[in-house]
Amino acid sequence: MNSSTQNPFAGNPGSSEFEDTLRLIASLPAPEGLEERVEDGLRRAPHRARILQWPVAWRLESAWVRTAAAAAIVFVVVGGGWGISSRVQPPQSIRAVTVLPHVSAQGGFSSAGAMRTPQTLNGPVVTHPATTPQAQTKVAASARAKTPARHGKSVPAKNPSAPTPPLN
Amino acid sequence: MSAGQAVFSGWMEIADKAEYDETRQHAEEAALAALVSQYAGTLYRVAYSVLRNSADAEDAVQEAFLRVLRHRDTLHEVRDQRVWLIRIVWNVVLDRKRRSKTRPETDDVAELARVLPAGGLNAEERAAAAQHHAHVLSCVEQLPTKERQVLMLSAFEELTSVEIASVLGITESSVRSRLFRARNLMAGLLDHERSVR
Numbered sequence: 369m370n371s372s373t374q375n376p377f378a379g380n381p382g383s384s385e386f387e388d389t390l391r392l393i394a395s396l397p398a399p400e401g402l403e404e405r406v407e408d409g410l411r412r413a414p415h416r417a418r419i420l421q422w423p424v425a426w427r428l429e430s431a432w433v434r435t436a437a438a439a440a441i442v443f444v445v446v447g448g449g450w451g452i453s454s455r456v457q458p459p460q461s462i463r464a465v466t467v468l469p470h471v472s473a474q475g476g477f478s479s480a481g482a483m484r485t486p487q488t489l490n491g492p493v494v495t496h497p498a499t500t501p502q503a504q505t506k507v508a509a510s511a512r513a514k515t516p517a518r519h520g521k522s523v524p525a526k527n528p529s530a531p532t533p534p535l536n
Numbered sequence: 537m538s539a540g541q542a543v544f545s546g547w548m549e550i551a552d553k554a555e556y557d558e559t560r561q562h563a564e565e566a567a568l569a570a571l572v573s574q575y576a577g578t579l580y581r582v583a584y585s586v587l588r589n590s591a592d593a594e595d596a597v598q599e600a601f602l603r604v605l606r607h608r609d610t611l612h613e614v615r616d617q618r619v620w621l622i623r624i625v626w627n628v629v630l631d632r633k634r635r636s637k638t639r640p641e642t643d644d645v646a647e648l649a650r651v652l653p654a655g656g657l658n659a660e661e662r663a664a665a666a667q668h669h670a671h672v673l674s675c676v677e678q679l680p681t682k683e684r685q686v687l688m689l690s691a692f693e694e695l696t697s698v699e700i701a702s703v704l705g706i707t708e709s710s711v712r713s714r715l716f717r718a719r720n721l722m723a724g725l726l727d728h729e730r731s732v733r
Contacts, residue, residue, distance in 0.1 A: 386722050389672040390691035393585050396651055398577035402594060406572050409598045410605055 564608045572601060575618060578694065579625040585688050586629045588647055588673070596632060600625040616702070622695070623703045648673075675725040683718035686711055 479485055579600055583593035603624055604611070614620045648666040657665065676684055689700045690711075701708045 384719075384723065384726075385668075386672045386675065386726065387691065389669045390585070390676070390688065391693070392652065392669070393588075393648075393673075394581055394688075394691040394693070396581060396584060398580040399590060399594065402580055402597070403573050403576045405594070406576055406598055406601055407569060410568065410572070410601055413602055413605055 564611065567611055568601070568605060568608060571604065571617060571621065575621050576601075578618070578692075579621055582622055582625055582689075582692065583629050585691065586626075586633055590647070590651065592632065592636075593629075596625060596628045600628050603628070616699075619699050619702050622699075626689075626703055671729070672726075675722060675729065678725060679718055679721055683714050683721060686714040687718040687722070690715055 576597055579597045580593050583596040583600075584590065587593050587596060600621065604621070611617075646666075648669050652662075652666060652669065676687065679687065685704060686700065689695055689703060690697075695703070697708050697711045701711045704711070706714075
């Protein structure tokens with residue numbers, strides 16, 4: 369062992385009084401019976417928890433008992449699973465529901481495809497829609513636009529029974 | 537192979553494994569008992585140097601071996617069991633020291649007077665020696681933690697500087713530099729105490 373791995377206190381010529389105290393304490397003997405007490409404590413300590421611990425009487429000698437137990441466990445698990453699956457109905461597939469848009473027969477606003485509309489109070493029913501003078505003017509204007517313009521020329525009627533003018 | 541045979545062979549393997557586990561458990565218990573008989577004294581001294589109380593030190597040793605018991609599966613992987621055990625007990629002791637309140641110095645004096653060897657000393661000299669040692673230990677307590685730890689571990693002749701470095705998880709050069717600082721600080725503290733008196 370080279371010098372670098374020795375105890376740093378060892379062979380130190382300048383060892384002072386405090387080092388003597390520390391060394392004295394570090395060299396105190398352990399109390400008697402320490403090992404026995406520690407071993408007793410370890411024996412009393414709980415050992416590692418086992419996931420599955422078979423009873424001692426069932427160990428090794430009776431493999432068929434364990435086989436039967438395993439079969440019983442499998443039976444219970446499979447039976448339970450089958451029982452649950454037979455009772456539970458599979459969820460029905462969701463069907464798409466088409467709703468026709470509600471169109472007001474008397475005009476006005478549409479329902480904009482709303483599924484539900486609130487119940488509102490019935491307002492006054494209008495039997496004869498009121499027309500304003502402006503509206504009447506527009507109606508008349510549109511009616512005139514539909515009739516063909518004559519421009520002062522008469523168009524001869526193509527009536528075969530009408531008298532033909534004399535030829536010169 | 538049918539399913540029944542497979543299940544049965546599986547159960548046979550479990551039975552073999554149980555037998556193997558039992559054998560291994562016995563081997564681990566024997567290895568642990570060997571560790572206890574070999575290193576319990578060393579661990580006690582390390583614990584006592586910090587806790588300075590016999591019962592507390594013994595409890596710390598017990599707790600350290602309980603920690604070993606929990607990790608006994610990896611016991612064969614430990615390269616230097618002695619240093620590994622000292623490191624465990626050192627951590628246990630520091631935990632306990634941190635949790636417990638500071639013990640008054642008078643307790644240290646009484647405990648030291650009880651445990652220190654009294655070869656050729658009368659009662660008065662014994663009390664004076666205990667007083668002196670307690671005073672030195674109170675000065676050690678005033679050191680910074682890092683320096684104090686190195687100083688205390690270096691008092692164990694069976695620990696080399698490499699092993700002290702391993703216990704504390706530092707480099708060997710750090711051990712030496714900290715020890716140098718600790719010695720200087722201790723000399724200053726003791727001189728100051730003398731001048732005050």
